[in-house]
Amino acid sequence: MILILLFLSACFLAYSNGANDNFKGVATLFGSGTTNFKKAIGWATATTFSGSVAAIFLANELVKNFSGKGLVPDDLITVPIFAISIALGAAITVFIATKIGMPISTTHSLVGALFGAGVMAVGMQFNFDKLIDKFLFPLIISPLMAAVVSLLVYIIFRFFRKRLGVTKTTNLNIHKKQTPSIPSMNMDNTINLKTSKSIEATLEQTIETYEGQILGLSSQKVLDSLHYLSAGIVSFARGLNDTPKIIGLLVIINAIDIKWSMIIIAIIMALGGLINAKKVGVTMSKKITPMNSGQGFTANLVTGLLVTTASFHGMPVSTTHVSVGSIFGIGTATKKANLKMVSKILLSWLLTLPMAAIVSGLLYKLLETLS
Template structure:
């Protein structure tokens, strides 16, 4: 019973780390474009991600099977709690460390690395390397490239139709008042203070808005509504795609119903996002490329479509990889992408799989010694 409790706690830790690193990614464009503030963005992400997690009960059974390790290792290994504990702990620690330093990595990638590390440590050459490459690694590698290309093309198309409709862009400076204290006496032995109001603005305090109408409605209001909807779709898709991956590790605990497991995982994921998502959120929102609401909407639309399609077909793509790819595609069109930051993110992606593999292999070895 102790080992089963440890497995459950490991899955909960993974769910929390996943929420902390991933929950804000769906709404990063809302915050980055200035459409809304951080608090409203994370609240919207929490609601829509939780909805996707609930929908996973009915739509994502194939992913649950994939991330139980079925087909990668012999069936008798899957029924060993220490195997699932090693996978959950290795992935959770990898994601948690990345969250603390503000790097948006893939929980999916971490799970694949952990499956590989614990699996090879347990069965060696009996591990199904062919399935690892075809079912897991290929979607992870191809999906960000597809997202970047798709968002690049989609934004060009949307920009063309925007111009045809006569909708134009205008840059606004967000000016605010600031109270400044000044010395109001020349007598240094008894100086007096006085405050005055100054107008302040900064280079990073600009927002782009759209002027013109669509079917008699304000183009900016229509776009903001679509932007919120697209952010919700991405967060929904993430909940749909990630929840079953974590629940797959709990399949061997027959005393816990899969539906109940998904609800528990969904709640803990929501808590992780609410409590610990800001560092990764700022990286995604502000450090890849500046964007306006139209560009954010386009990136979200592509991300949501790709991740939802992958989830329904049982393909374990990474919402992180797809979302970063989509945002980068927009930055490529606008020529404002921060290639140095993209390089740092890609390096963290390269390190994710081996880090998770090493941690999970060591945990499996230690649990085997002491169990």
């Protein structure tokens, strides 16, 4: 029974992770108007699933890190209620954030849950040094690094774009608006219906495109293709980086074969993204900064490279933190960043770790009492 509860807890965490995280890789595709929401989430689902499958062969170090090994005594790692407390504490935190549209980090939630359940179980025997070095340090540094790198890369790309003679054109998304018919009574008791049409366009409906050629090809088509590719890289990297963190909770007690675990978790993550990703997707796509396809491509490229590099080195960085940092870096370069929304996101990040820690700690005590 306890193993079934552990499995269901890991599945709930996987679903919450997919709902909050799956759209982040393709947020710039939707935000820049390169594609619509349906196509963007479809591309995200396919590439994230591919990354999850690749994690079977490429991300064993992350599985070990998120089993809790080295943070708490080895005998505690094999206790099922410890893993259940971590999974549920992180899942509840991520799910609540998803429902209110805040893009928080599953990694951050797991670290908080590890801390809460670990301290509740062993007190001062918890390895605080490893928590800081292996977990907190990468989580703090990664969004700052992403913001700086994306800003610099965007400036470099903009320089070469101008040297190649590629220019930007702003197009207004103009549409006709018809006012309701207004009846009027004539002297001879006949009725006239008067309607009027007007043309509407707002700054929010502007679309920036690129004019010119790169190696004899349309610059806009080349950029759109690269943008799709970069979004796929980010989603692939997220699947590669996040799936092992959830699997680590199952592998520690050999509840299920690692390969089957990753496939099951990958499927459930995909379902979470398809069903519950809309609110977080809109926040990431529309509310941090307006962007065009070139800016979106730059942010995705930086995010994908940083997260993939971190995965190969076993560093548990947050795709959320890196992605938001990259988008904010672009907004800083263009001076269009929505600082109010960024402040709300930062506040949600600050609350993530303590909330997950409190929930997982209380769950551990409750399960320990009942067992």
